Amino acid sequence: MKNFLLESSGKIIFGGGCVREYLASFSREYGPNTLLVSGMRSGRENGAYDEVLRSLRAAGKRVVELSGVQPGPDYAAVQTGARLAREQQVDLILGVGGGSVTDCCKAISMAAVYRGDLWSDFWARRGVVDFQPLPVGVVPTTLGSGALNGVAVLARQTEGVRGAQNYPPCSPRFILFDPAYTRTLPCVQIVSSGFLILSRALELYFAPPVETNVTNALLGAIIRNVAQMLRKDREQLQTDAARADLMWAGALVGNGLLQAGKQCRYPCRRAALRLSADTGRPFAHCLSVLQLEAYRIACKEDPVKLSQTAVAVWGVIPAGKEDSETLALAGANALESLLHGLGLPTQPQDLGVTDSSDFQTLVAQAAGAGGEHPPLLPAV
Numbered sequence: 001m002k003n004f005l006l007e008s009s010g011k012i013i014f015g016g017g018c019v020r021e022y023l024a025s026f027s028r029e030y031g032p033n034t035l036l037v038s039g040m041r042s043g044r045e046n047g048a049y050d051e052v053l054r055s056l057r058a059a060g061k062r063v064v065e066l067s068g069v070q071p072g073p074d075y076a077a078v079q080t081g082a083r084l085a086r087e088q089q090v091d092l093i094l095g096v097g098g099g100s101v102t103d104c105c106k107a108i109s110m111a112a113v114y115r116g117d118l119w120s121d122f123w124a125r126r127g128v129v130d131f132q133p134l135p136v137g138v139v140p141t142t143l144g145s146g147a148l149n150g151v152a153v154l155a156r157q158t159e160g161v162r163g164a165q166n167y168p169p170c171s172p173r174f175i176l177f178d179p180a181y182t183r184t185l186p187c188v189q190i191v192s193s194g195f196l197i198l199s200r201a202l203e204l205y206f207a208p209p210v211e212t213n214v215t216n217a218l219l220g221a222i223i224r225n226v227a228q229m230l231r232k233d234r235e236q237l238q239t240d241a242a243r244a245d246l247m248w249a250g251a252l253v254g255n256g257l258l259q260a261g262k263q264c265r266y267p268c269r270r271a272a273l274r275l276s277a278d279t280g281r282p283f284a285h286c287l288s289v290l291q292l293e294a295y296r297i298a299c300k301e302d303p304v305k306l307s308q309t310a311v312a313v314w315g316v317i318p319a320g321k322e323d324s325e326t327l328a329l330a331g332a333n334a335l336e337s338l339l340h341g342l343g344l345p346t347q348p349q350d351l352g353v354t355d356s357s358d359f360q361t362l363v364a365q366a367a368g369a370g371g372e373h374p375p376l377l378p379a380v
Contacts, residue, residue, distance in 0.1 A: 003261075010148045012255075014177040014248065019048070019139055023055040026174050030135060031091025032060070035084060037105050038067045039097035039141075046184040048141045052096050064088045069097065072155040072162070073104040075119055082111035085134060092135050098142035103152040106170040109133035123154055123163040133170040141181045143193035143243065144200075144250025148175055151254075162273070177251065179244035187234050190243065191342050192284045197250045198226045199268065199287055204253065205313075206298065207264030210305060215258055220313050222249055222258075227314075227338055268294055271366035278358070281351045288344040289351060292336055294367040299328035306331060 013022050027034065034056055038049055056063050066081045085093065085108060093112075095105035110133045111118045121127045150171040155162040182190075205219040226249050229242050236242060252258060272287035279286065299306045303324035310316040310331025318327055339346050353359045 010172050011174040012148060012177065012251070013174070014251075016178055016180050018176045018178050019051050019055060023052060023137075023139070023176060024059040026137065026176075027056055027059045027061055027092060027094075031089075032062055033064065033088055033090045033092075034061045035064045035066060035081065035088070035090040035093045035108070037069060037081060037093060037095045037097070037101055037108070038065070039069050039101045046141055046181045048139055048178070048181040049096050052094065052139055056094070062088075064090060069101050069104045071100045072153075072157070073100045073107075075107075075123075075154050075156045076158075077104055078107040078111050078118075078154065081105075081108035085112035090134060092137060094137045094139070096139045096141060097145070098140070099145040099147075102138050102140070102145055102147065102172070103154065105136045105138065106133075106150065106152040106167075106172075107154055109136045109170045110167060119154075119156060122167070123165055124161075129167065131169075133167070136170060136172045138172045138175045139181070140175065140177060140247070142185065143182060143190065143246045144197045144254070147251070147254035147256075148172060149254065149256045160277075175251070177247055179240055179247050182243045182247060183240070185243075187238055188343075190237055190246070191230065191344075192282075193250070194226060194230045194237075194246050195284055195288065195339075195342060195344060197246060197253060198223060198230065199291055200253045200266070201226065201249075201258075202291065202295075203266050203268055204258055204262055204264050205309075207262045209262070213261075215261055219253075219258055220309075222252060223313050224315070225249065230338060230342060267368045268366045271362045274365075275351070275353075275359075275362050279351050279353065285345050285351060288339050289346060289348055290363060290366040292332070292339060292346050293363045295335055296329070296332050297363070297367045299325060299332050303328045310334070 036052065036056070038044070053063065064084055066084060069077050081104065084090070090112065093105045093109050095101040110129070112134050113131060114129065122129050148171055149166065150168040151164060151166045153162060153164040201219050201223045205216055205223060210216065226246065229237065229245060232242065268287060268291045272283055272290050275286040275290060276283045306328030307324040310327050311318065314331045314334035316327060316330045316334060336346050345351060348359050
């Protein structure tokens with residue numbers, strides 16, 4: 001394990017009715033003005049937004065609303081939110097929605113008090129800032145969207161660029177997980193979110209150091225559990241129990257605990273973002289194809305480690321005569337079978353990719369070649 005500093009001052013409340021029970025008391029710890037940030041649909045369709053609004057008003061809060069945050073999110077929405085926060089003297093920023101809403105809230109918490117150009121000074125140039133942002137709270141309404149960390153991904157549509165940065169002080173002070181708010185999610189979104197959770201856990205699992213350690217044991221357990229849930233039929237996958245498990249698995253792989261001591265910049269996710277931008281295909285579809293390709297490369301680069309993974313994570317039962325690479329590839333086949341069962345693409349032609357050279361460049365990046373990102377598996 002690498003040395004690390006893990007700092008978290010946030011509270012996590014998980015369970016049905018937690019917003020109704022806890023939000024009013026949590027919000028009283030802050031001043032009278034709250035900026036309520038929401039997305040396009042989910043928070044309003046499932047009743048979360050109305051529940052939050054009632055709780056804030058019961059606590060005597062004056063609510064300023066910023067709605068319609070789109071996936072991305074775009075830096076323009078951050079600037080709008082920051083302006084509202086300053087003009088209305090906001091004391092707390094509260095997000096109701098998915099990952100984009102959470103990222104937007106974190107960025108607003110910084111932009112509202114920063115007097116320079118936050119994009120130029122922090123996101124674009126990866127500069128250093130040192131100040132106390134506004135406090136943030138989150139009520140997730142999608143799976144895998146609640147993260148008790150300071151990471152935020154932003155886009156700047158006018159320039160066609162996006163960037164991810166981590167500023168720990170803007171980590172949410174509290175997250176209220178109520179699985180009931182995910183009941184209105186369509187099955188296709190549950191499947192997609194479940195795969196994204198599995199994918200993040202896989203990249204962490206293979207990030208260096210990869211020797212046997214407690215973190216990898218925990219990640220392996222999460223991968224096995226999520227894969228088992230995703231293999232269920234659609235009716236079982238939409239039960240409260242399954243969605244609650246996926247929601248908590250998503251929180252675990254994003255809260256910083258399982259990143260501690262690991263070196264991971266998520267090369268597969270980064271490459272998939274580029275492929276999605278190039279092809280116009282959904283991010284999860286691009287990630288599915290690239291992650292499988294990267295996994296197969298890893299099977300050839302370190303067959304011993306991947307053969308162990310095939311047994312420990314994918315449940316492959318050795319017949320006793322296979323060499324390490326054959327056993328490793330059996331694990332890759334198990335991943336491919338899971339992706340097929342989820343209805344996700346596994347071949348570049350499924351994405352309409354015609355330029356094989358560009359695609360292979362992205363595959364190499366997804367596998368960590370070229371030194372830009374840590375590899376899927378470190379060179380021995």
